[in-house]
Amino acid sequence: MEVYQGRKIVAQHERMLQGRDKRITDPGHHRPLNSRKAHQGQSNEEKCLVGTSDTLDRYVVELKKRSRGRGLVRLHRLLDLKRSYPEKPFSQAIEDALHYGLFDLAGLERMIQLFHPLFYRPQTTTYCANAGLVLISRSGSVFVSVQALRSEIPLTV
Secondary structure, three states: OOEEEOEEEEEEEOOOOOOOOOOOOOOOOOOOOHHHHHHHOOOHHHHHOOOOOOOHHHHHHHHOOOOOOHHHHHHHHHHHHHHHEEEHHHHHHHHHHHHOOOHHHHHHHHHHHHHHHOOOOOOOOOEOOOOOOOEEEEOOOOOOOOOOOOOEEEEEE
């Protein structure tokens, strides 16, 4: 059997009679797909994040545990946050987020912004509305998990 493209022969095979409507591929045509090999080890995002700080290393491990698959989307977002903000506010927010178990990256970005002097706005009173929110003190450095609180309670710091 010969297969032509225009006047050029692109494939040449012996005819196989193994049954009707069967697909038979010559092993020499396609290399085996090594998708499992491609996904072994650390991703590029993880390589960029890990190694600079012990706290960040632990945060990356915990973030991957709470993510689907290899966690590439969340690791890419974390790397973007690291590249977007200065080191000091980023590391302070990572420490607090790891301490209180905050792995929501939008919440982490708000924490980074609170530590960054361009975003800081002093607050005299903080309200907590629902479970799972983070309270921010007047100084901007105290974060309290309020998962047990259910009603609005004004807190003056």
